[in-house]
Every structure is written in C-alpha cells, then in structure tokens.
Amino acid sequence: MKFETFKKMVNLSKKAISRELFLENRERIKIKKEGVAVKNLEKIFEAALKISNKKGFSAMSLRELSSEAGLSMGALYTYFSSKDELLDMLQAMGRAVAMRTLIEQISDLTGTQERLRHAIQAHLYLSEVMQPWFYFAYMETKNLNRQEHKKAIEAELFTEKVFSEIIEEGVAEGLFRSVDTALLAAMIKAMLQDWYLKRWKYRRRSVTVEEYATFITGFVEAYLLASGK
Amino acid sequence: MKFETFKKMVNLSKKAISRELFLENRERIKIKKEGVAVKNLEKIFEAALKISNKKGFSAMSLRELSSEAGLSMGALYTYFSSKDELLDMLQAMGRAVAMRTLIEQISDLTGTQERLRHAIQAHLYLSEVMQPWFYFAYMETKNLNRQEHKKAIEAELFTEKVFSEIIEEGVAEGLFRSVDTALLAAMIKAMLQDWYLKRWKYRRRSVTVEEYATFITGFVEAYLLASGK
DNA sequence: GTCTATATCTGGATAGAC
C-alpha cells in the first residue's frame, strides 16, 4: 500500500482527532456546543504540540499557548482545568487514536511474512500521519503521572508484542530460523521510532516513508531467513 | 572484550569526568582551588543529571538542584552564571569525554568485520558507563542554543559516519553485499541509542550489555552477508 | 463562551554577611 492510500484510509484529519478528544473528555470540558468545542480543541491541540515539540511541554507557558492557539487564557481554562490535565488529555487522546488504528490495520491478514511486512508499514505510516503526537508522546512520557505513565509503557510493550508474536509464529512454522524474538521485536520498535524522532535526518536525506519501510522489512527478513549461524 | 575490562580501561570515574568539566570550563568557574571545585562539580553534575532525567532540565528548579547537590543557591552560582550555561556545560563536557573515548577506541584496528564489531561494542559500552549523560544529551538536545545544538547534530552524524565508512569499506572489499550504507548506519545508531533510552526495558528483561552487543552484531552481519535477494 | 484584569506563587538571579 502506498502512504497516500493509507492516509486516506485511516482518515485521520486534525479535525477528526479533535472530535475524538472532545468525545473522550466530554465530562471535563465545560463547553457544550460540539462545533465550537471541536474547533477550539483542534487549535489548542495543534498549538500545544507545536510549542512542546520545540521546547518541551514544561517550558511552554500557557500565555504562549494562548497566543499560538488564538484563544485567551480564560478560554483555555474552559477546556482543561490545569496544565497537567492538558498533558494527560493530549497523551490519552493520541494514544487512543493510534492504538485503535493499529489494531484495525493489523487484524484480518493471513500469511506470516505478509503480516510482518504490513505491521511494520502500518506503524510507520501511522507515525507519519500523527508525527507531532508521536514525537510528543515519546519525549513527554517521563512527565506523566503514574497512571498515564504506566499506560504509555503498556502501549509500547503492546506494539512490541505485535511483532514478537508474528515472529514466533514464523519460527513455529519453520519459515524463520530460531531467534531471540523479544530482542528482535525491541529492535524493530527502536527502528520504527527513529523515523519520527529524527525526522530532520531522513528529510535531509530525502528518504521517503515507503523507502524506509522497505529497508526495515528487508533488514529484518534477512536476519530471519539467514541460513546458518 | 568484557564490559568490566572496558570500564577499567577508559577509567571514566565520576571524579574523572568532573575534573574534565573543571578543566574545560576553567575560565567561567570562579573557584580557584581544583580540589574544591572538582568535588562540588561532581555533586552538581550528578544531581543535575539525576533530577533532569526524572523530570526534564527545564522543570528542574535550582532550589531543587541546590538541595540535591548539598550546596546553597549562592554556591551554585559560583560554578555557572545561569541555568542555561549549566545546560551547555553539561552538554559540552559529556560530549567531549564521549567523543575522545570513542575515537581512541575505534582507531588502530585492522580487519573490516573486526572493526565493525568493535565499533558497535565500544559505543554500547561507553553509553553504559555514562548512561545518565547519554540519556540527558538525547532528551535535552532540542533545548540547546543554536551553537550547541549544531554540535550535538554533528556528533550524531560523526558517529554514524564511523559505521557507514566501515560498511562501505567492506562492500568495496567484496566482503559485504551492496547495501544502502547511510540507512544501515542510521539503523545501527537507532539500535545503540535504544539501549540507553529504554534501560527500564532491558533491565526488566535482564539483558546484559554484552548480550545486546552480540545481538546487534549478529543482526547487522546477517544483513551484510546475506546471499541473494 | 470569551475576554481582560488580577491574585498568588514560584522561579532564576544577586547582594552582602560571614
């Protein structure tokens, strides 16, 4: 699948993401009209990621956020009741969208090798569509409260498990040679994360997300299909 | 080489690192007696990394640093003249120690495959000895001023180049098959970085740094030595 | 629903005693 096809398929426009955010947090948001709320959340969300990814969430002042989002300080506080709550909202919302999309993408596929390729591709494409959020989530994990931090770790281990299970299946089938599946899955994760953590590098070198996906797939398969040793 | 042997060889005790820090910044530090300065810098350095790695440098208050380091606010300011300068000092110092050690380690080795293995191992072992600094440097890069930021990028690309040059050499010799060396080198970097960025994961799984080094070496060699495709 | 104005507190930084 081409990246553009994927993008249309998952249909993760900024507005769609903001609507998710609104619905997920209906109880704590004071605004009642969905249209207004979604429009403003979209602005807050985008502005918060932009500033945080430049200087870190804790260094972002709410004045700055207010000016970047085009809303007053007072208005901001009708969408969340503290800066920490904003952090949790951003984190929880993005994670919910990402996890749901991933699960949708990786189910209903047959053939071990096909599934491995597709899982790698889906992870990469998704992190490309939601790049600012993925970068943010990675960099701010340590600033979350205990509960949210735990969920972030679980999400990392869950997506890793997607890979280790496919690999184990391939080993059981005799398709792949026997390897340390946990370590290999961790390495796949690390490589997938590099794509959104070091965008400057790959952009500078004009590497497309498709090329990157193809490279990783080839790299991993060479290891799994290697003859001896 | 075993990790413990490496550790003794490079002799990077905390005190040694602090002495470097003192010598590198002699002009901006007001304290004249080397003994006093090194002892306190050691405390400041360790405390700053500890707090920053927990909550981020910008969220660390100097009062907190002062209490963790066991020095008053006033005393802190005889070692640096602003919080930003402290950030730059930490960054510059660690980078200088790391780069020098790496260059020492990777020179004077013959045999392409041997050099590749050794480079991977040296990077990992070094990041293990200086783990708090490596984690800090990665997470705080975006908060550096333009000049320091540029140097951090250069250091990343320099170490990447170490790998791509060895690989290119191997390809020229006909030892390795022809691959995208830039991408492969970037992937090696990403995997090496995961070791110090996600220590919790590898500790939880009781993976030793030697095992990790062996795994990556095998992974990369399988790709470089793969037959067809 | 949104704004402006303001209360309150915490942070970085420094002066001056010892």
Place this chain on the structure above:
DNA sequence: GTCTATCCAGATATAGAC
C-alpha cells in the same frame, strides 16, 4: 567560598465584565 535573605519577572490559575 559559602550561606541567607531578598528582588522581581514570569508562571498558573481565577474572578467578573461582556
């Protein structure tokens, strides 16, 4: 060299007008 006390800018958060 180090400490305590203090200044003041800038932060989060809220009150009340519109």
